[in-house]
Amino acid sequence: MQIKKTTExxxxxxxxxxxxxxxxxxxxxxxxxxxxxxxxxxxxxPNRLHITYTEEGYGFCQMENALYKLRPGTIHFVYPNEIHKYYSDKKNPYKVYFLHFDWIGKSPEAPRSVIIKKADQKRINEIFYGLFHFYHYFKAPSKTARILSRLFELFAEITEYTEVLDSEKSEGSLLDREFFMDVLTKLQTPPFSFPGIDALAKEKKVSRRHFTRAFRRNTGMSVMEYFNDARKTYARFLLRSSEYTVKEIAYQCGYSNSQNMRRALSDKTS
Incomplete structure (x- = not known):
């Protein structure tokens, strides 16, 4: 089971x-x-595009053998005919907006997940609230036009968040999903052994500074934060499954013992 956060x-x-x-x-x-x-x-x-936006709280979406973390500011896409399941957090369950679209034809060239910066979340919240309000409660003749205007605005925001900045193209497209895929896989899969930032930057043949900046822009967090977040999410998932002992889960998630794992999972900053 992999925990994925990708941007395309x-x-x-x-x-x-x-x-x-x-x-x-x-x-x-x-x-x-x-x-x-x-x-x-x-x-x-079937034949539906599904977009969720996490307003508050936490959870994750399971799709086949991958887990996608949901946290405040996350826009997540499920494409037509993809099998999925949602889990809310045990302590801080999510509050989310769900948009369903009837979809005909080719699937979009869109991201799987987009993480909105905290400074911009109020604006994105207003877009999703507007769609929810106009869809259910607005009865004026301009209802369709107002919904369309919010959708155009939403898709424009998503595009801006997933564009590769021109200033970074000279050092390689570090924001490309394919560029980071092997790194993300290494950080989010058992046995969760942190390789070190210098080693990762050397592997990708870029400077440590450029690697860390590009990684944060791609995932919304630092390399170490991403690694710890991934193994905590994976550990919580295994604990819910009741398929392994706590000791076995601690080993799979890279903790020295079950006590250290429980301490990490109870950390209020997680």
């Missing part, structure tokens, strides 16, 4: 063209406040 270039023009052509239609806009330690059933959406 988004193609807002495809979303907008399909909206204008009537090839995609907003079919549902809901806000869900999950209870502690809750989960959905495993399901898929």
């Amino acid at each position: 270039p988004a193609d807002a023009s495809l979303f907008c063209r399909k909206l204008l052509a009537g090839e995609i239609k907003l079919d549902a806009a809901n806000r869900v406040i999950a209870s502690e330690n809750s989960r959905t059933h495993t399901h898929l959406h």
